Amino acid sequence: xLKIEHLxxxxxxxxxxxxxSLHILPGEIFGFIGHNGAGxxxxxxxxxGILQFDAGEITINGTSLRADPLRCKRDLAYIPDNPDLYExxxxxxxxxxxxxxxxxxxxxxxxxxxxxxxIFELSGDLAQPxxxxxxxxxxxxxVIAAWLHDPKMIVMDEPFVGLDPKASHLxxxxxxxxxxxxxxxxxxxxxxxxxxxxxxxxAIIRHGQLVRAGTMEEVKGDESLEAVFLExxxx
Amino acid sequence: xxxxxxKKQIAEVxxxxxxxxxxxxxxxxxxxxxxxxxFVLLMVGVLGGMFAGLSLQLCGSLVALGMDWLYFLLMxxxxxxxxxxxxxxxxxxxxxxxxxxxxxxxLPIPVRTILGARLLNVYLLGAMYTATALIPMLVVYWVVGxxxxxxxxxxxxxxxxxxxxxxxxxxxxxxxxxxxSLRLKNKSFITVLVSLAFIGIYYFFYFKANDxxxxxxxxxxxxxxxxxxxxxxxxxxxxxxxxxxxxxxxFLAAMAAACLLVWRxxxxxxxxxxxxxxxxxxxxxxxxxxRQKTPFRALLAKEFGRFASSSGYMLNxxxxxxxxxxxxxxxxxxxPELMDVLNMVFANxxxxxxxxxxxxxxTMSSMNDMAAPAVSLEGKSLWIPQSLPVEPKTVLRAKxxxxxxxxxxxMAFAAVCAAxxxxxSTEIRLLVCLxxxxxxxxxxxxxxxxxxxxxxxxxxNEMAPIKQSGAVAIALFGGWGLSLLPLGLYFLAGYRLGPAxxxxxxALVYALAGVLLQRWLDTRGAAEFAAL
Numbered sequence: 221x222l223k224i225e226h227l228x229x230x231x232x233x234x235x236x237x238x239x240x241s242l243h244i245l246p247g248e249i250f251g252f253i254g255h256n257g258a259g260x261x262x263x264x265x266x267x268x269g270i271l272q273f274d275a276g277e278i279t280i281n282g283t284s285l286r287a288d289p290l291r292c293k294r295d296l297a298y299i300p301d302n303p304d305l306y307e308x309x310x311x312x313x314x315x316x317x318x319x320x321x322x323x324x325x326x327x328x329x330x331x332x333x334x335x336x337x338x339i340f341e342l343s344g345d346l347a348q349p350x351x352x353x354x355x356x357x358x359x360x361x362x363v364i365a366a367w368l369h370d371p372k373m374i375v376m377d378e379p380f381v382g383l384d385p386k387a388s389h390l391x392x393x394x395x396x397x398x399x400x401x402x403x404x405x406x407x408x409x410x411x412x413x414x415x416x417x418x419x420x421x422x423a424i425i426r427h428g429q430l431v432r433a434g435t436m437e438e439v440k441g442d443e444s445l446e447a448v449f450l451e452x453x454x455x
Numbered sequence: 456x457x458x459x460x461x462k463k464q465i466a467e468v469x470x471x472x473x474x475x476x477x478x479x480x481x482x483x484x485x486x487x488x489x490x491x492x493x494f495v496l497l498m499v500g501v502l503g504g505m506f507a508g509l510s511l512q513l514c515g516s517l518v519a520l521g522m523d524w525l526y527f528l529l530m531x532x533x534x535x536x537x538x539x540x541x542x543x544x545x546x547x548x549x550x551x552x553x554x555x556x557x558x559x560x561x562l563p564i565p566v567r568t569i570l571g572a573r574l575l576n577v578y579l580l581g582a583m584y585t586a587t588a589l590i591p592m593l594v595v596y597w598v599v600g601x602x603x604x605x606x607x608x609x610x611x612x613x614x615x616x617x618x619x620x621x622x623x624x625x626x627x628x629x630x631x632x633x634x635x636s637l638r639l640k641n642k643s644f645i646t647v648l649v650s651l652a653f654i655g656i657y658y659f660f661y662f663k664a665n666d667x668x669x670x671x672x673x674x675x676x677x678x679x680x681x682x683x684x685x686x687x688x689x690x691x692x693x694x695x696x697x698x699x700x701x702x703x704x705x706f707l708a709a710m711a712a713a714c715l716l717v718w719r720x721x722x723x724x725x726x727x728x729x730x731x732x733x734x735x736x737x738x739x740x741x742x743x744x745x746r747q748k749t750p751f752r753a754l755l756a757k758e759f760g761r762f763a764s765s766s767g768y769m770l771n772x773x774x775x776x777x778x779x780x781x782x783x784x785x786x787x788x789x790x791p792e793l794m795d796v797l798n799m800v801f802a803n804x805x806x807x808x809x810x811x812x813x814x815x816x817x818t819m820s821s822m823n824d825m826a827a828p829a830v831s832l833e834g835k836s837l838w839i840p841q842s843l844p845v846e847p848k849t850v851l852r853a854k855x856x857x858x859x860x861x862x863x864x865x866m867a868f869a870a871v872c873a874a875x876x877x878x879x880s881t882e883i884r885l886l887v888c889l890x891x892x893x894x895x896x897x898x899x900x901x902x903x904x905x906x907x908x909x910x911x912x913x914x915x916n917e918m919a920p921i922k923q924s925g926a927v928a929i930a931l932f933g934g935w936g937l938s939l940l941p942l943g944l945y946f947l948a949g950y951r952l953g954p955a956x957x958x959x960x961x962a963l964v965y966a967l968a969g970v971l972l973q974r975w976l977d978t979r980g981a982a983e984f985a986a987l
Contacts, residue, residue: 270841272986293844304835306757308764310738316745320753321843326744334742347740 221246221373221404222267227276229262236262237273238428244373244404244421249395251419252408253449259428260408261301264377267406268298280373294322297366301377301408303358307351311342311361314350315368322369329368336364339390355382363391367398374398376407380414392418416445424452456564460572490925497932502587506533510595516672518600522679524693529671530592531617531692538585538621539628547629555915560726570725574622581625582618589614596696605698612703613695619710623717630721651770651777750845754853761832762825762857768832771922775823779865782819783872790876804946806954809887812873813958814942816891817898820866821934826858826902827927830984831911831920837987847981851903855976858899866895879954886958893962894938897969901937902930904972907980910987 222244229237237259244250254260265271267278269289278285280292306314312333319329337343340360350358359382366374374395380388395405395418409415415422416436422445423433431452432439440448473487482490510530517526559569593610600606671678683690694702748756762768786793794808801807830851833840840850870891874884909926911919921927941949941961949957 265838268842270838290844290846293842296842296844298838298842300838302835304838306761306836306839308761309757312740313760317753317757318843320748321750321845323747323750326747329747330742330744344740347738 221248221281222375222406223277223279224263224267225277225279227263227266227273227278229259229266229271229273235428237266237425239276240425240428240430241276242406242423242430242433244406246372246402246404247399248404248420249399249418250404250406251415251422252406252425253410253412253415253422253445254408254425255453258425260425261377262428263425264298264375264406264408268296268375269293270298294369295372297369297371297374299359299362299366299374299376299379301381303355303362303382305350305358305361307349310347310349311353311357312346314361315346315365318365319368324369332368332370333364336367339394340364340387356384356387359383360387363394367394372403374403374405374407376405378409379407380409380411388414412444412446412449416440424449426452456568457571457575460559460564460569463572494925494928497928498583498587501932502584503591506530506588507591507595509533510591512668513672514595514599517675518596520675520679522675523596523600523697524690525671525675525679525682526596526693527592527613527696528682528689528693530588531613531696534585534588534592534617535621535624537588538581538618539624547632566726567722570721574626574721577625577629578618578622581621585618585621586614589617593696600697603698605700606696609695609698609700609703612707616695616703616706616710619714623710623713626717626721630724750843751849751853754840754845754850755856758829758853758857761829762861765917765921767918767921768825768828771918772824772828772927773822773861775820776861776865778819778822779816779862779869782816783865783869786869786872786876790872794876794878804950806883806950806957807945809877809879809883809954810942810945810949810957810961812877812887813890813894813961814939816866816869816873817894817938818935819869820862820891820895821898821931821938823858823862823895823898824902824927824930824934825861826855826899827906827930828911828920828924829854829857829903830906830987831914831924831926832917834912834914834917834920837912841985841987847984848977851907851976851980851984855899855903855973858902859896862895862899863892866891882955883958886955886962890958890962890965893966893969897965897972898930898934898937900969900972900976901934902926903976904980905929905933907976907983912987 222242224240224242227237227240228235240259240263242250242252242263252260252263262271266273267285269285269292280295283291283295285292306317309317315333316329319333324332333346334343337346340363342357342360342364345353345357350361353361359379363379366376379391383391392414395407399405399420419436421433421435422439424431424439432448436445439445443451473482510526513526513529517523556569560566593614596610597606691699691702692706695706762773797808797811801811840847867888870888873891874887877884877887879887906926909924909929911924911926914920941957945954945957952960
């Protein structure tokens with residue numbers, strides 16, 4: 221579904237991501253962990269077409285992101301680490317805007333907005349301006365917007381930050397359902413317990429380089445993910 | 456601490472001059488110097504030049520009549536209007552809407568220090584605008600009336616009094632706007648309407664200024680005596696500039712007392728207003744089926760929504776929407792008399808009137824600059840258009856389209872009115888319709904080009920990209936220059952071609968320039984936007 225091969229991205233003299241390769245298959249929840257500044261967000265932003273990278277290749281469903289970014293983006297949804305949405309819009313206007321750009325038919329979007337807004341208990345607030353939303357409400361809106369066009373691949377940067385426990389639980393359920401239907405999810409997190417319980421595969425990045433990747437069992441063996449991560453960080 | 460906060464705010468205002476957001480690094484010393492020189496030229500050359508002209512017109516006559524005080528009273532009145540009008544929304548948004556208010560309030564910084572830094576920032580920006588009128592006023596007076604120690608010291612005291620008064624006025628009005636805004640629905644539109652009323656009054660007096668100045672100079676002694684009799688305070692105020700020590704002392708003391716009072720009011724209310732979310736009645740969401748839009752129409756609707764959501768954006772970048780139809784109506788009403796006068800004035804340059812009309816309409820359309828800050832206004836939300844499945848050129852075209860729609864429609868009306876009242880051949884009338892429309896289209900693309908080349912994406916107050924960015928300054932003043940340039944060329948040599956050929960050439964040049972800029976935006980510009 222998402223194939224990152226030999227990705228390299230440099231800021232000035234600093235290599236933020238150095239020859240990184242990952243392959244996320246349909247049906248997989250793929251966790252991406254690393255310390256602050258390890259290169260997670262740079263990798264994620266490169267994978268969704270926001271950042272232009274220096275070397276390597278990224279393909280989504282076999283299509284090169286460089287060659288046909290629009291086709292790739294149609295199959296993608298992205299939730300950034302900070303939900304900076306259009307504050308001048310109301311929640312419903314934002315969702316309709318996203319639905320329009322992804323060409324989601326009126327009846328389909330209406331049904332999806334109703335369903336997801338009810339799940340996240342946001343229905344009563346959709347007419348409010350986003351500027352009046354709390355951080356958690358904005359995050360919920362960003363999640364609904366991401367699911368709105370039924371993307372094949374969902375890429376999220378720290379998606380649980382700001383969500384209350386119930387919403388976090390619901391999001392985890394939605395992630396699993398999405399992958400059970402053949403979709404794939406690639407997300408970064410600092411909450412290792414969540415990664416350990418939720419992910420099928422995990423990759424650990426340090427100073428821009430991939431230090432370990434594979435199924436959860438392959439990466440952590442009999443230890444906890446936290447122990448493995450701290451061990452690798454100490455090396 | 457005060458200095459640190461002030462430095463942060465000033466750095467934010469002038470960030471675009473020192474920092475290249477696209478390359479994510481400081482500009483070179485040469486580029487910084489060039490930007491600063493351009494800024495100074497703009498302030499000193501355009502605004503300062505305008506007020507120097509006015510000072511020269513007033514000073515000689517009034518000083519000769521021994522009414523130096525009336526000269527200072529008038530010029531200071533203009534400076535106060537200019538400074539306060541420019542600073543009201545600056546003080547409102549700078550004091551109460553700054554996005555880093557929460558961050559600063561969470562730090563171990565006394566609230567009064569934060570407030571002090573914000574006020575100093577408002578003072579400096581207000582003083583910068585006011586100075587463009589006050590400095591020519593003082594210099595012209597010293598040249599015309601002679602220099603003495605009293606005149607210089609009191610003149611400087613007058614500068615302090617006026618700039619502080621502008622600050623106080625801006626603060627009080629900004630505070631009132633903030634208080635009212637907490638209770639208003641559709642606040643951006645109401646703010647725009649109120650501001651437009653002020654602008655209407657301002658321009659009413661502006662257009663009457665020549666008659667007023669002539670009348671004033673002819674009857675200066677009568678008016679002077681009336682002011683002295685009924686508003687003695689104003690007379691004493693004007694006396695400061697003429698070197699009256701006691702008047703300077705009284706007004707300095709009064710200003711200090713007023714400062715203290717305003718400070719106390721703001722200090723008490725700042726925290727409450729800055730942290731208030733406002734009592735907005737919660738709208739109930741009623742589900743309804745919406746018609747699906749194409750991605751371009753969705754982007755276009757989003758851009759219109761952005762424009763309509765901000766009174767600052769509408770007022771600073773959309774005045775042409777009203778000025779152009781107003782000019783059209785004015786031409787229909789007063790056109791024939793105006794044409795007679797213009798034909799008489801430019802009798803030695805045959806065919807100058809159609810060119811002049813076109814230049815006037817183009818200058819007015821340059822007051823629409825909504826495309827220039829459109830990229831910068833994406834700010835932290837830039838990830839949205841960059842991650843959506845739309846081509847960068849489509850995003851840029853939607854932004855340009857808002858400018859085009861909001862300018863071409865009023866321009867078409869104004870141009871048709873101009874063509875109707877112009878006593879000329881059909882060919883020239885058609886060109887008077889066409890040329891301003893071509894220019895309006897060019898200015899939209901030009902604004903987008905400048906905005907993309909000089910983006911300001913990191914801001915805590917949206918007035919930074921809307922009002923204080925280099926892109927908007929270049930789009931506005933550069934637009935004026937580009938619309939007046941053909942007029943100058945016509946007077947220099949273009950009249951030899953005749954108005955029809957000249958206007959046709961003008962339209963062709965701007966059409967070509969517009970097409971070239973649009974091609975750049977669709978290709979390299981789109982790539983630059985994607986890489987921001």
